[in-house]
Amino acid sequence: GKVGTLARMLATTLAWALPDGSKIHSTKLTSSAELSPAATLASAKAIDNYTITVRRELHRIPELLYDLQRTSAYVREKLDELGIAYQYPVAKEGIVATIGSGKEPCVGLRADMDALPIHEEVECPFRSRTDGKMHACGHDAHTAMLLGAARLLQERFAAGQLHGTVKLLFQPAEEGGAGGLAMRLAGVLEDAPRIGRLFALHVWPGLPSGVVASRAGTIMAAAGFYHAEFVGHGGHAAMPHTTVDPFMCVAAALQGLQTVISRNLAPVEAGVVSTTFVHGGSAYNIIPGRVELGGTIRSLSKEGYRFLHEKVEAVLRGAAALGGCSVNATLSSIEEDCLTAAVTPPGAPGPCTFPPTANAEAGHTTVRRAAEALVGAESFVEVEPTMGGEDFAYLLAHRPGAMAFLGIGNRSLGTDVNLHNGRFQMDEGQLHLGAALHVELATRALAELTAGDAAGCAEGEAGPTCAEGTYLEAED
Ligand SMILES: [Zn+2]
Ligand SMILES: [Zn+2]
CATH class of the missing domain: 3.40.630.10 (Zn peptidases)
Structure with missing residues (x-):
């Protein structure tokens, strides 16, 4: 200086x-x-x-x-x-x-x-x-x-x-x-x-x-993320009736998330809900006990972001209930200061939501x-x-x-x-x-x-x- x-x-x-x-x-x-x-x-x-x-x-x-x-x-x-x-x-x-x-x-x-x-x-x-x-x-x-x-x-x-x-x-x-x-x-x-x-x-x-x-x-x-871990009950793939298959919850979530924009947001409004990863399973004959899913939420306004955040969370919980899983869902909040946001899941676009x-x-x-x-x-x-x-x-x-x-x-x-x-x-x-x-x-x-x-x-x-x-x- x-x-x-x-x-x-x-x-x-x-x-x-x-x-x-x-x-x-x-x-x-x-x-x-x-x-x-x-x-x-x-x-x-x-x-x-x-x-x-x-x-x-x-x-x-x-x-x-x-x-x-x-x-x-x-x-x-x-x-x-x-x-x-x-x-x-x-x-x-x-x-x-x-x-x-x-x-x-x-x-x-x-x-x-x-x-x-x-x-x-x-x-x-x-x-x-x-x-x-x-x-x-x-x-x-x-x-x-x-x-x-x-x-x-x-x-x-x-x-x-x-x-x-x-x-x-x-x-x-x-x-x-x-x-x-x-x-x-x-x-x-x-x-x-x-x-x-x-x-x-x-x-x-x-x-x-x-x-x-x-x-x-x-x-x-505004750009943030969602992350969900669906927890079921793993087991032998030959006896699916003895398991709670978390893939069924993920499948419901993937479909449901597609409706957040197409069936909730006014057609002239801008918004993005993109699932960008699904992680789970490792063998041909094992139904895993847990599967993760994550993606990004985007909106041009804070109000719009809050709305999408709420809908995505509801879909994740609904999908878990549908398949009998429990879900650990993390969604970045537009209200939270990024530097103090505690959770940064791998692959998340950021530690929190950018305004x-x-x-x-x-x-x-x-x-x-x-x-x-x-x-x-x-x-x-x-x-x-x-x-x-x-x-x-x-x-x-x-x-x-x-x-x-x-x-x-x-x-x-x-x-x-x-x-x-x-x-x-x-x-x-x-x-x-x-x-x-x-x-x-x-x-x-x-x-x-x-x-x-x-x-x-x-x-x-x-x-x-x-x-x-x-x-x-x-x-x-
Ligand atoms: Zn860049
Ligand atoms: Zn850049």
């Missing part, structure tokens, strides 16, 4: 050499033309080597959840090179870097850093060095784009082109560890200067490369304007919500802002393979756009907060406009 501050002072007067051979120029350019979206895009393109190199180096060293020692050290090394001060540790291996005056207005930009327990099936020079772990959700790209943006924002602040503060939130444990909640509980939203607006990007293979997408209101779902990710109207408008300025109105998409979950929700529930998707789908490059797949690949040609979008979002949001934009909800207070579509928790 201290070294970083000193280096930042030096960087304002010197051209700072970076390991990739490029330099930070400290030329004092204050003309507004230098802040034009075209200039932002060009400067992001000019450091493409840097951003791509960072992404590849991170891709080689995937780490899981909160165990991000190498990843976090790498990011801190990059911040030191850039002369950017930071706070560490935050939520174990998380980092909060600060660029600018240290005064309000303050805009937060978030990147997640963790990888997945997936074996990488792509052969490339920078392939994962750890079998069974892979950056298959693009969080290496998120971190690289934010470091690229950090470099550009640092230049803008040094040149006196921006006023206020940008905080970079490098978050651990997005993939099921509620790292976003851990960051919030560590105080990242309350520490001075107080973040007034908050943004995050996610690379998106389902959208064509070059497209930016977002929406006002809920963009990603819906809801974009504030004001945050969405900033994203739309920034994207249209960078890629043109024809390449900005008002996207339908996805039933995927995202723990940025924990931060976004407390500050107006938005999550946006960056299209990376390009069939000829093979980058249209979905997230969480061993053959997922990044269209690195889009990294500069992600970095530019971060810079543009920060620049615009700082200006909006300074101007006290009517829909701006300065100081993080949610006004009537901002509250719409967000899920503000009572304790904040």
Whole structure:
């Protein structure tokens, strides 16, 4: 941190050499033309080597959840090179870097850093060095784009082109560890200067490369799990009448769970109940004593989630009763704080239920304007919500802002393979756009907060406009 501050002072007067051979120029350019979206895009393109190199180096060293020692050290090394001060540790291996005056207005930009327990099936020079772990959700790209943006924002602040503060939130444990909640509980939203607006990007293979997408209101779902152990009475398969077969209960549950959406939820409402595993039995001639089943529940609202939760639980209990089993059912609750949730069954999507990710109207408008300025109105998409979950929700529930998707789908490059797949690949040609979008979002949001934009909800207070579509928790 201290070294970083000193280096930042030096960087304002010197051209700072970076390991990739490029330099930070400290030329004092204050003309507004230098802040034009075209200039932002060009400067992001000019450091493409840097951003791509960072992404590849991170891709080689995937780490899981909160165990991000190498990843976090790498990011801190990059911040030191850039002369950017930071706070560490935050939520174990998380980092909060600060660029600018240290005064309000303050805009937060978030990147997640963790990888997945997936074996990488792509052969490339920078392939994962750890079998069974892979950056298959693009969080290496998120971190690289934010470091690229950090470099550009640092230049803008040094040149006196921006006023206020940008905080970079490098978050651990997005993939099921509620790292976003851990960051919030560590105080990242309350520490001075107080973040007034908050943004995050996610690379998106389902959208064509070059497209930016977002929406006002809920963009990603509340996501939780159910797990049931049906206990019967095992025995010889040749004498089934002497057993209580737990498979009969599982069969009833599988069928019954299918009716939760199709026969309970209004047809125009969105919801998911997907059974994702059944475990039980080991021999041709034994009826097992117990069989397990589990899956995920998704909804776009907390109310919707509560409804599905209740129906799924009723089906599990009903199925047990039908087959004469007893059932140990565990369902994650939307009311429960993830970090205190006691149970994490194997294969559960997370230790608890992620809330819906809801974009504030004001945050969405900033994203739309920034994207249209960078890629043109024809390449900005008002996207339908996805039933995927995202723990940025924990931060976004407390500050107006938005999550946006960056299209990376390009069939000829093979980058249209979905997230969480061993053959997922990044269209690195889009990294500069992600970095530019971060810079543009920060620049615009700082200006909006300074101007006290009517829909701006300065100081993080949610006004009537901002509250719409967000899920503000009572304790904040
Ligand atoms: Zn993911
Ligand atoms: Zn992700």
